[in-house]
Amino acid sequence: xxxxxxxxxxxxxxxxxxxxxxxxxxxxxxxxxxxxxxxxxxxxxxxxxxxxxxxxxxxxxxxxxxxxxxxxxxxxxxxxxxxx
Numbered sequence: 001x002x003x004x005x006x007x008x009x010x011x012x013x014x015x016x017x018x019x020x021x022x023x024x025x026x027x028x029x030x031x032x033x034x035x036x037x038x039x040x041x042x043x044x045x046x047x048x049x050x051x052x053x054x055x056x057x058x059x060x061x062x063x064x065x066x067x068x069x070x071x072x073x074x075x076x077x078x079x080x081x082x083x084x
Contacts, residue, residue, distance in 0.1 A: 010040075010072055016080040019050070019060040027056040027079055029070055041071045050081045 013028040027042065042052040049064040058068060060083040068079045 010070055010075050010077045012070060012077050012079050014079060016082070017058075018082045018084055019058060021060050021062060021083055024057050024059050027052070027058060027068060027070060029056075029077070031072070039072065043069045043071075044081075045069070049083055 009032060011030045013030070017025060017027075019025050029040075040056070042054065042056050044050055044052050044058075044066050045068075046064065046066040047061075049062060049066040050058050050060050050068070052058050052068050056070070058081055060081070063083050065083070066081045068081055070077050070079065
């Protein structure tokens with residue numbers, strides 16, 4: 001049988017990023033070795049500034065700041081996004 005261990009933490013490659021308006025950038029993250037997660041979700045605190053796809057691709061819509069939340073089970077991490 002396959003044992004699925006929930007991640008004990010999520011580590012983003014960048015805790016903050018700056019993106020030019022109209023551009024896209026993927027949020028990269030790491031999970032502890034040996035852990036797997038069936039579902040990683042992404043959400044934006046301000047969809048007028050930046051949106052994020054289910055694959056973690058952030059699209060900068062207009063100048064401002066937003067926070068992207070990455071969640072796996074009960075573990076979450078936030079990435080600050082500044083759109084210039």
